[in-house]
Amino acid sequence: MKIKTKILLVSLVFSFALxxxxxxxxxxxxxxxxxxKNNYKGQTIRFTDGNSRNIEGLLMEITDTDFVxxxxxxxxxxxxxxxxxxxxPPVSEDLYITxxxxxxxxxxxxxxxxxxxxxxxxxxxxxxxxxGTVLGFVVGKNTFYKPQKIxxxxxxxD
Amino acid sequence: MKFNxxxxxxxxxxxxxxxxxxxxxxxxSAISSLATSAGxxxxxxxxxxxxxxxxxxxDLTRTQGAEVIKAFQAGNVSKPKSKQKETRKTSASFIExxxxxxxxxxxxxxxxxxxxxxxxxxxxxxxxxxxxxxxKSEFLDExxxxxxxxxxxxxxxxxxxxxxxxxxxxxYGDAVVQKRDISSMKRYxxxxxxxxxxxxxxxxxxxxxxxxxxxxxxxxxxxxxTFYVSGLSIGYGLTDKFMMTSLFGSNFSGDLNLHAKxxxxxxxxxxxxxxxxxxxxxxxxxxxxxxxxxxxQAINVYEVIGDSTSLKGSLNxxxxxxxxxxxxxVGEVTNDEGRHLYAQAYVVFSSRRTNPSGRGKVGWSAGAKxxxxxxxxxxxxxxxxxxxxxxxxxxxxxxxKYKIPYRIWAGIEYDLRKDLKFxxxxxxxxxxxxxxxxxxxxxxxxxxxxxxxxIDSPRGAPSLxxxxxxxxxxxxxxxxxxxxxxxxxxxFYWEFFEF
Numbered sequence: 042m043k044i045k046t047k048i049l050l051v052s053l054v055f056s057f058a059l060x061x062x063x064x065x066x067x068x069x070x071x072x073x074x075x076x077x078k079n080n081y082k083g084q085t086i087r088f089t090d091g092n093s094r095n096i097e098g099l100l101m102e103i104t105d106t107d108f109v110x111x112x113x114x115x116x117x118x119x120x121x122x123x124x125x126x127x128x129x130p131p132v133s134e135d136l137y138i139t140x141x142x143x144x145x146x147x148x149x150x151x152x153x154x155x156x157x158x159x160x161x162x163x164x165x166x167x168x169x170x171x172x173g174t175v176l177g178f179v180v181g182k183n184t185f186y187k188p189q190k191i192x193x194x195x196x197x198x199d
Numbered sequence: 200m201k202f203n204x205x206x207x208x209x210x211x212x213x214x215x216x217x218x219x220x221x222x223x224x225x226x227x228s229a230i231s232s233l234a235t236s237a238g239x240x241x242x243x244x245x246x247x248x249x250x251x252x253x254x255x256x257x258d259l260t261r262t263q264g265a266e267v268i269k270a271f272q273a274g275n276v277s278k279p280k281s282k283q284k285e286t287r288k289t290s291a292s293f294i295e296x297x298x299x300x301x302x303x304x305x306x307x308x309x310x311x312x313x314x315x316x317x318x319x320x321x322x323x324x325x326x327x328x329x330x331x332x333x334x335k336s337e338f339l340d341e342x343x344x345x346x347x348x349x350x351x352x353x354x355x356x357x358x359x360x361x362x363x364x365x366x367x368x369x370x371y372g373d374a375v376v377q378k379r380d381i382s383s384m385k386r387y388x389x390x391x392x393x394x395x396x397x398x399x400x401x402x403x404x405x406x407x408x409x410x411x412x413x414x415x416x417x418x419x420x421x422x423x424x425t426f427y428v429s430g431l432s433i434g435y436g437l438t439d440k441f442m443m444t445s446l447f448g449s450n451f452s453g454d455l456n457l458h459a460k461x462x463x464x465x466x467x468x469x470x471x472x473x474x475x476x477x478x479x480x481x482x483x484x485x486x487x488x489x490x491x492x493x494x495x496q497a498i499n500v501y502e503v504i505g506d507s508t509s510l511k512g513s514l515n516x517x518x519x520x521x522x523x524x525x526x527x528x529v530g531e532v533t534n535d536e537g538r539h540l541y542a543q544a545y546v547v548f549s550s551r552r553t554n555p556s557g558r559g560k561v562g563w564s565a566g567a568k569x570x571x572x573x574x575x576x577x578x579x580x581x582x583x584x585x586x587x588x589x590x591x592x593x594x595x596x597x598x599x600k601y602k603i604p605y606r607i608w609a610g611i612e613y614d615l616r617k618d619l620k621f622x623x624x625x626x627x628x629x630x631x632x633x634x635x636x637x638x639x640x641x642x643x644x645x646x647x648x649x650x651x652x653x654i655d656s657p658r659g660a661p662s663l664x665x666x667x668x669x670x671x672x673x674x675x676x677x678x679x680x681x682x683x684x685x686x687x688x689x690x691f692y693w694e695f696f697e698f
Contacts, residue, residue, distance in 0.1 A: 066297075069359070069366055072375040138464055138475050142548050145567055149607045152627050155599040156663045180565075184550045185473055189466070196359070 066195025073193045077127065078103040086110070087130050087188070091123040097130065125194035131186045139181035146177020226264035227256055233271035247276065289390040291338040292356055294322045300359060303339040303388040339389035343367060347380040357386070364469065378469035383676075409562075410434075410442075410460075412610035412624050413667060413683060413690065414654075417564040418474035418549035420460050426695040430643075430687065431652060432458075440465070448645075448652030449482060454538065456482040471552040472562075478545045485541030487579050490572045492529045492649075492657025493630045497601035498580060500527060503590040511591070515632065515661060525586040529657045532593055534581045543570035551612075559614025565607075572604040572630075600629050600663065615670075622683070623668035632659030639686040654687050 078100075087097040088108070096119055098110035107118040150173020154161050161169075234244040245255050252263050259267065270276045290305070299313040302324065312326030322338065324331045341357045345365060353376055355369035365384075367374045385392055409417050414431075421427060421436030434444035444458045458480035465474045491498060495515040501508035502523075511517065511524060519526025547566030554561050573595075580593050595601065610624035638647065638658050645651035647658070669683025671690065681690035 068373055069375060072373070073364070076375065076377060134464065135466075138473075138548065141475070141546070142565065145546075145548070145565060145607070148567060149609075149627060152600065152605065152607060152629075153664065156627060156629070159598055159600075181548075185466075185548075189468055191468070192364075 068195075070193065070195035073195075074103050074121070077191060077193055081127075081129065081191070085130055085132065087128040088119075088121075088124050088126070090119050121193070125192065125196075127191045127193055129189040129191065131188060135186045138185045139178065142181030142185065143174050143178035146180070147171070147174035149173050149177075222257070222259040222261055222264040226259075226261065226268060230256060230264060230267050230271065233268065234276075237271060237274075237276060239276075289340045290336045291340045294335050294338055298358070300341075300357070303341060304333070305337045305339060305389070340387070342387045342390070343384055344387075345376050345384040346382045347376060348382045349380070350382075409612055409620070409622075409671075412564060412608075412612060412622050413669075413681075413685075414687070415564070415566065415606075415608045415610060415624060415626070416460060416476070416478055416545065416547055417562075417610075417612075418462055418464075418476035418547045418566075419472075419551075420462050420476065421694075422696070424696075427692060429692045430690060431654065446653060448650050449485075451652070452650040454482050454484045454486065454650070456480060469553070471550070473548075473550045475546070475548045478547070480543045482541040484538035486538050488529045488533045488657075489649075489655050490541075490576075491533045491579055493632075493655065494572065494601070494604065495529060495657050496632070496661035497596045497598075497629065498532065499594055499596050500525070501592040501594070503583070503592050508592050513596070513661075514593075515657070515659070525589065525591060527584060527586055527591070531584050531586070532580050534579055541571060543568060545569070545606075554614065559617065560612075561614070562612045563610065564612075565609040567608075568606045570604045573602075604630055606630070618673040620671045620673075621668070622671055622681070623666065625664075625666040627664050629663055631662055631665060632656075633662040633665060634659035634686050636686075636688050639688060643687060659686075 082100055082102070084100060085097065086100045086108075087095065090096055096108075096110060096112075098112035098117070100108065101111050101116060102109035103121070104118075106120055106122065108121050108124075110117050110119060147170045150169040150171070151166060153173070154166050154169035158165065231244070234247075239247070248255055248259065248267070252259060252267075254263075267276075294314055294317055296314050296316055301309060301311045303309050310324060310326050310328075310331070312324045315323040315325045315330065317323075317335070320335050321332050322335050324333055342355060343353075343357050343365060345353045345367065347353075353367050353369055353374050355367035355374065357365060358368050358373065359366040364378060365376045365381075367376065408419060408422075410419060410421055411417060420440060420442040421434055423436050423439045425436045427434050431448065432444045432446050434442055436442045440462045442460050444460070446456055446458075449456050458478060460476055460478040462474050462476040464476075466472070491514070496513045498514040500511045500514055500517055502511050502525075514527060514529070514532055517525055517527035545566055545568035547564055549562060549564040551560050551562030553559075576595055580595070582593060584591050584593060606626060606628040608624060608626040608628075610622065613621040615621050634642070634656060638656060639654070641647045642649055642654055642656035642658070643652065647656055649655050649657075665685070667683050667685040669681060671679055671681035673679050677694045677696070679690070679692040681692075682688065683690070
């Protein structure tokens with residue numbers, strides 16, 4: 042077989058193999074980045090960059106290649122090329138809600154005790170209220186005080 | 200004898216052969232009328248005869264006709280099942296390497312895997328059970344119709360699905376629809392809405408997004424521009440965060456009231472939604488007897504004997520059914536039968552997340568409510584009343600549990616199916632009394648002397664810590680019906696979108 046024919050055949054095979062149209066993950070990633078920018082611009086984000094460093098700061102902008110993050114009032118550029126997930130750390134508002142759920146738990150413990158026992162002593166009241174507060178805190182923390190994980194990869198399925 | 204033998208033989212044969220002749224008009228008519236009575240259409244009857252005798256009604260023999268009549272008379276004939284129209288399911292419009300998802304096939308099987316390669320008309324699917332080379336035409340098309348909250352409608356092939364999004368290939372390009380923005384969606388396999396999958400296996404969320412668990416609110420308000428009517432109230436969602444409701448039963452009895460709910464905290468992603476809301480309500484002319492009735496267990500009745508008093512029990516126990524127990528009603532005890540301003544306020548926290556099984560969502564809510572019902576409460580009751588020539592002293596209980604009116608609740612919701620929710624609620628309420636269905640119904644229709652279309656009866660047994668559970672069924676996208684085991688027992692709720 043002539044060398045030209047061989048080259049032609051090899052090219053044909055490669056062009057066929059590479060020509061299998063993959064679902065355009067880059068397109069999906071770009072849409073996700075755009076959505077992410079629209080939803081979370083101005084909020085504090087956290088991610089692990091390509092050098093395995095944890096970065097946390099205020100999201101100012103997303104360019105084609107970088108996150109523009111404000112850290113200590115100065116802008117820094119971090120490539121998002123190898124970043125698949127971004128986290129939104131809990132903020133003070135989440136802490137207030139967690140504290141409110143905790144207080145609600147404490148009140149529930151207190152009133153449950155005064156209903157269950159007409160004249161409870163202070164120790165029993167304190168124990169019931171503390172138990173309710175702790176339970177409320179655990180539930181509140183697990184529900185309201187957790188970082189949100191946002192997928193910005195181009196993957197179609199988990 | 201010879202002639203007789205010949206005659207008898209000929210007669211017998213002619214009779215026998217005559218039985219095999221064409222069906223008689225009377226038989227046809229009898230079969231038709233019997234078949235009609237048995238619920239057969241002409242088509243059903245013909246298919247039955249073709250299946251069993253290979254001929255239609257007019258081509259039956261008399262014997263067969265007799266058999267059919269006997270069978271109909273004995274009730275041995277069952278209606279033939281109509282052949283279901285076969286729907287030709289459409290094949291996947293494209294199969295590409297890299298597609299990783301749950302694939303549905305023409306033979307009804309479902310496999311989860313990744314397309315490794317596509318050559319000509321064959322695709323190699325790698326699954327955890329091995330690699331399969333399958334003709335592309337066997338893959339069913341997976342499409343979805345997704346409507347988001349802005350009203351945009353996306354229709355296309357499902358390319359992918361993550362916790363956050365659906366990726367669709369529409370006619371005009373790829374679209375990424377964030378799940379948190381989805382208002383409704385339908386999924387099709389092979390062009391056919393897969394109701395089994397939709398309803399019984401996996402669904403993004405139930406039809407019903409609860410604003411209340413029974414009578415207690417969640418932190419999720421009504422959608423904007425939506426009106427609802429329930430058995431006790433009407434309401435309107437002014438924005439996605441703020442809604443107003445009113446108890447129409449009280450309105451009809453002169454107690455105009457408005458209740459607001461505002462969600463002040465909200466976070467949502469595809470798998471989880473958390474919120475907190477406050478609510479407040481005001482009644483311009485709340486009846487005093489409504490308060491003494493609701494909190495009758497907090498009103499002590501003492502018999503006055505000379506200079507001393509003897510505790511008889513709480514007001515709700517004063518039914519006169521036992522010796523030494525007077526028959527005292529709320530009307531006799533309430534000092535001011537007038538009406539006054541009544542207000543209540545609450546705060547509620549809610550969370551909803553995707554069920555790990557993929558079947559809808561699970562969620563919880565917890566909240567606390569207080570009111571001004573005990574403001575100047577001493578003025579609401581008569582200090583002494585007389586019954587059967589005996590004098591009774593009336594006073595509010597000093598117990599800590601009756602210092603302020605409160606209700607604290609925690610409830611869960613669980614999607615059993617797309618149209619069916621399990622609900623459970625537990626509460627601590629110093630004004631709660633449990634009632635059987637009969638008195639509850641009388642209370643609702645107002646035949647017990649209280650306002651119609653409201654649950655405010657002074658009757659019932661106090662139950663300060665209690666729980667309830669039940670089901671809520673979404674009859675349609677807009678109408679829900681619920682049943683549970685404490686008053687009001689039955690719930691219904693009708694929504695009008697874009698009102």
